[in-house]
Amino acid sequence: MSAPMAPPRESEVTEDPLTAHPLGRPIKGPSALGSDPKRLWHLTWALAKTEFKLTFFGSALGYLWQLMRPLLLFGVIYLVLSKSKLATENHRPYYGAALLLGIVLFTFFSEASGGSVSSLVNRENLVRKIEFPRIAVPLSIVITAMMNLTLNLIPALIFLLAAGGSAQWSWLELPLLALMLALFTAGLAMILSVSYVSYRDVRPIWDVVLQMTFYASGIFIAIAGLAPLNVLGVEINLSHVLMANPFAAILQQARHVFIDHSYPTAASAIGGGWLIAIPIGIAIATLVGGFFLFDRRAPKVAEQL
């Protein structure tokens, strides 16, 4: 007994579980989606709701704080721009409401994508201790940001109506645009969260990208009127290039349908016609590519954390 060298599986031979009984369902290990869509939804919703509650019940002024950030940013930019020369060139009706809409949408975009970067790592105790569809983690971040977006749109609406704007049928397009933005952001959230597990410099890189997006998507300066850029003798229409960014295109279209029809549609801002397929294509590719990347990496995430 002191030095047993007998093969360990000998004790099983008498049992042979595989022939005696039929088999149950196989355990395949973790995956992005899991096998039960209902469970995925319950989980995502529960996680999103918890996160939402935390911002609101953390302090008595929860909702106010949530509004403060975009409103303060709006206040500063509005004050400065309305007194600057830039503003005269960018003047369109309801500029204030358009600016606030831009800031609110960008707040959503940065909250959802920025928040998802470390989401898997932050929820390490869940990922390593329990089996659940892994995609619930980044999706819940996007859904929480959607809840905040809904609340943040209220002051934008008030601002628009106070400035003399009126309700239009085209507002009905806004939820559709919000959904498109959410799907594009969800694609990014999947890529970012799963990349951050292996590469920790995703965080600073993404912060820079977000900052660039803030200045380059026409949030406070219309990009439609930018002068062309001359690179090695080739003239490039900068505003068309910037419109290829799905966020910029969605914002442009949202202003057209929500604020005033004098804001050009995304299609005309990018140079008309089929060119609008570029930002749409990028958004779809981000979503699909993000999902495939996440799906491929999901089974190993628990081991890499």
Added chain:
Amino acid sequence: MSEPDPEPVVVDGVHKRFEIPREQVSTLKEKALHPFRRSPTDVLHALRGVSFSVPSGEFFGIVGRNGSGKSTLLKCLAGIYRVDAGQIYVNGRMSTFIELGVGFNPDLPARDNAMLNATMLGLSPREARRRFDSVIEFAELGDFVDLKIKNYSSGMLVRLAFSVMIHVDAEILLIDEVLAVGDAAFQQKCYEEFERIRRGGSTVLFVTHDMSAVQRFCDRALLLEHGRVVELGDPEHVGNRYLELNFSLQAREAELLAAQAEDERLAAEGTTISTPRLASSGAPVEALAGAEPGAPKRDGSGEAEILELWFENEQGARAELLPTGQRCAVAVRLRFNREVRDPLFGINLHNSHRDHLLSASNLWSEPHSGVFAAGEEIVFRVSFENVLAPDRYHATPAVATQGGAWIDRRERMDSIVVTGTHGSDALLELPFDVRIERRARSGTAAELTL
């Protein structure tokens, strides 16, 4: 039904390995600078062809030392890790309890946490709501439902988490040593709940170090070492084997060899191998096995030198393990560097709690041991009836002058493990008889004579 139901859990030849890169590339920058450099990886085989099945309603224990792969096995069963080879089949609703209160958020009240936790464990929101009152009742937290759990005592937290866990009503429960928490009264409650679960016909897989819990609850147990099944069956038998692995270097080495043989077989399939010399906690296996930090102390004039110490069993052969209840001996070999007259030889034994249990010397029996010449080598031997309780014992041999000055003393020079089948918490296993005598009805019903 002519066709029998599938077994709740069937594990068939499961392999799991972890690839640990020697240099961790953790930034995109490095990846971009060296896109094609693949850093060499160490492969750690956590599970090597594990197979077993658990019939319905069985309470099945999984035991093993640190780093033996038992938690990895549980995580594979739970679907947290993907297995590299082999299959796991499960029949029935399964819940995993690797940690109590997964996803608890300190800033939320008990209500929200219980709901979230229950959803994580697999209940639908409606089911969770319906069971909420019963969860709170079991946890005895009725007055604190709306208190943020950061203000809970640790005992209250554990009660809440455990209560959610048992209300999930899983048919198969995977439990990883969650019971090592809470006060004695709560543990008792947990154990009672375990009994209830057991009677209720759920199948339970229970990972633990605690052999007494295994012997108390488990119908069968599985012993893992280096990711291989070493023993499967009767908990008593598995328990003894576990003790042996814990305390016998020889038995561990045998298992290591067997594991390496398995690795070589796998290496033929083209993977680099490193044997899991490191336990999951990162501490070397040897360190976990009882050796203590710090070099042993040594005193003395050096007129004689203690060279070697060993233990002998009943047959007089050198032993690594001594069964309790048999005669045994401690022997010490030493060499004199100068002529010494009438030295005293002694040995002290201490258990793992440093209780002093034996102090043997020739001081009273034979103080005039004689004259020993320079260069002379002797062996002195202390033999005794082994009534020591199962534990690890350290021996401190010493040679001293008649006046009491150390010539050589080597503190905790070596150690031995005493094994026994029934631990009693007593320091010694003194031989005893128990007799029960029935008396006439008028007096006391029975009398116990020790």
